[in-house]
Amino acid sequence: xxPVAFDYQRPASVxxxxxxxxxxxRSAKLLSGGQSLGPMLNMRLVxxxxxxxxxxxxxxxxxxxxxxxxxIGALTRHHRLAxxxxxxxxxxxxxxxxxxxGHFAIRQRGTIxxxxxxxxxxxxxxxxxxxxxxxxxxxxxxxxxSIPAADFLQNVMTVDLNEDEMVVAIRFPKPSAAKAGxxxxxxxxxxxxxxxxxxxxxxxxNPDGRLADMRLGLGGVAPVPFRLHDLEDPDDxxxxxxSWASDLAGQAAQRVEPEDAPGLPAxxxxxxxxxxxxxxxxxxxxxxxxxxx
Amino acid sequence: MDxxxxxxxxxxxxxxxxxxxxxxxxxxxxxxxxxxxxTHVGCEHGVCGACTVLIDGRPARACLTYAMQxxxxxxxxxxxxxxxxxxxxxxxxxxxxxxxxCGFCTPGILVTFEAYLRDNPDPTEDEIRDVLxxxxxxxxxYENIVAAVKKAAAGMRGEPE
Ligand SMILES: Cc1cc2nc3c(=O)[nH]c(=O)nc-3n(C[C@H](O)[C@H](O)[C@H](O)COP(=O)(O)OP(=O)(O)OC[C@H]3O[C@@H](n4cnc5c(N)ncnc54)[C@H](O)[C@@H]3O)c2cc1C
Ligand code: FES
Ligand code: FES
Numbered sequence: 001x002x003p004v005a006f007d008y009q010r011p012a013s014v015x016x017x018x019x020x021x022x023x024x025x026r027s028a029k030l031l032s033g034g035q036s037l038g039p040m041l042n043m044r045l046v047x048x049x050x051x052x053x054x055x056x057x058x059x060x061x062x063x064x065x066x067x068x069x070x071x072i073g074a075l076t077r078h079h080r081l082a083x084x085x086x087x088x089x090x091x092x093x094x095x096x097x098x099x100x101x102g103h104f105a106i107r108q109r110g111t112i113x114x115x116x117x118x119x120x121x122x123x124x125x126x127x128x129x130x131x132x133x134x135x136x137x138x139x140x141x142x143x144x145x146s147i148p149a150a151d152f153l154q155n156v157m158t159v160d161l162n163e164d165e166m167v168v169a170i171r172f173p174k175p176s177a178a179k180a181g182x183x184x185x186x187x188x189x190x191x192x193x194x195x196x197x198x199x200x201x202x203x204x205x206n207p208d209g210r211l212a213d214m215r216l217g218l219g220g221v222a223p224v225p226f227r228l229h230d231l232e233d234p235d236d237x238x239x240x241x242x243s244w245a246s247d248l249a250g251q252a253a254q255r256v257e258p259e260d261a262p263g264l265p266a267x268x269x270x271x272x273x274x275x276x277x278x279x280x281x282x283x284x285x286x287x288x289x290x291x292x293x
Numbered sequence: 294m295d296x297x298x299x300x301x302x303x304x305x306x307x308x309x310x311x312x313x314x315x316x317x318x319x320x321x322x323x324x325x326x327x328x329x330x331x332t333h334v335g336c337e338h339g340v341c342g343a344c345t346v347l348i349d350g351r352p353a354r355a356c357l358t359y360a361m362q363x364x365x366x367x368x369x370x371x372x373x374x375x376x377x378x379x380x381x382x383x384x385x386x387x388x389x390x391x392x393x394x395c396g397f398c399t400p401g402i403l404v405t406f407e408a409y410l411r412d413n414p415d416p417t418e419d420e421i422r423d424v425l426x427x428x429x430x431x432x433x434x435y436e437n438i439v440a441a442v443k444k445a446a447a448g449m450r451g452e453p454e
Contacts, residue, residue, distance in 0.1 A: 002316065002318065003316040003318075004316065005295050006315055008361050010362075031362075034357045034358060035339060035354075038338070038339060038356070039339055042318075042337050042338055042356065043338065051315070053359075053362055055362060079351075102427070103342070103424070103426055104409060105345050105353060106339065106427065108352055109358075191426040192426040
């Protein structure tokens with residue numbers, strides 16, 4: 001279990017990194033935390049000619065808060081996402097998601113940029129990026145473009161990234177904190193394993209208790225995480241009642257079409273989606289209520 | 294591509310001048326080029342935790358790191374924990390609580406918790422178990438490892454036994 005021989009490049013700036021990408025194209029692989037690329041190299045599932053190490057690009061390790069957006073540099077480690085005060089305050093769903101990734105040692109190295117590009121269907125950060133409508137900022141020698149996370153994630157481990165491009169930042173719109181609540185539930189067989197199914201919820205209530213705004217995301221039931229847009233419109237029937245969470249979760253479960261996999265039949269994933277979403281909805285609603293006092 | 298590069302690895306405060314290919318895993322460089330065999334190798338894909346070392350004080354899988362990446366960084370391995378006074382408090386607690394059997398998983402667990410306890414001197418049992426989930430012990434001595442970490446943490450906080 002050793003990688004194929006490769007050339008190693010260690011650019012000192014983003015300019016140098018994109019110039020290297022332009023020169024080497026498809027034969028190069030970018031290396032951030034190495035927590036997904038490392039296993040793939042060791043197992044020879046990828047055989048690059050050149051590895052471009054981004055770990056010196058400290059300019060991409062940042063959390064920057066503006067009035068309505070939190071921008072996070074691509075090289076920001078999961079541990080920092082889980083512990084940065086700005087994120088804990090403004091994007092607690094993201095902080096929680098990061099804290100549940102793998103294990104303590106994995107979180108010290110793994111990065112948000114790497115996780116989004118790796119695009120594992122069960123990964124936490126792509127799910128949260130889709131649920132919170134984040135934008136992915138891409139850079140090449142030719143310039144910069146940005147694209148919604150939901151469009152960036154195209155298929156299992158497939159993203160809209162040209163061979164001369166790299167991710168430089170992820171921009172999260174800062175949701176209003178007033179009467180807001182969130183919930184995230186994951187199920188894995190062993191602590192730290194990839195979740196089989198995961199559900200993320202963010203919502204906001206009006207002062208009278210009715211829902212003002214809601215986002216529902218599911219991971220692990222399709223090639224990429226997705227939002228249940230058609231269930232997000234708050235109906236006008238008043239404040240959510242007793243059966244609100246289970247009704248909504250039940251409707252969501254009807255909409256998912258997971259594939260059968262060995263040991264994981266589709267009905268099992270659908271059942272998990274229903275239960276996890278119900279839990280996440282309940283958590284979100286009670287947080288939104290509590291804040292009001 | 295097969296060419297070798299002369300690099301300097303700083304491990305436990307010592308400088309090792311070694312010659313490696315770019316694909317050389319840090320775990321192999323430590324064991325075979327530096328002769329520091331306390332860092333163990335199990336799965337080579339990040340799962341078992343046996344190869345965990347500290348990079349600039351933070352735990353990391355040596356099997357998912359390339360030796361060449363480490364120029365300019367400080368590595369700490371199990372050999373660097375105790376110092377001249379013998380065992381660190383955590384190592385001593387592991388011995389006292391019988392936290393190891395064959396000892397294969399032990400170096401990875403010790404370096405992980407040395408770093409963790411520095412940041413989190415008073416962890417709950419659940420937090421200890423969460424961190425320990427990153428290290429597989431095939432002798433399955435987890436209960437004693439949890440007890441050892443608790444004991445070490447209490448001792449490091451200056452609490453009587
Ligand atoms: C034991 C273990 C358990 C894990 N458990 C989980 C889990 O529960 N949930 C989870 O979500 N993840 C888990 N992971 C994966 C972890 O989150 C990885 O850190 C993450 O998937 C990839 O981030 P990275 O920085 O390590 O990227 P790398 O491994 O360095 O790179 C991953 C991919 O992204 C590309 N890339 C990296 N940076 C950029 C960039 N800036 N621009 C463009 N392309 C880039 C690389 O070329 C590569 O294709 C686990 C990993 C391990 C080893
Ligand atoms: S050998 Fe590195 S984690 Fe198993
Ligand atoms: S003591 Fe044998 S593997 Fe842990």
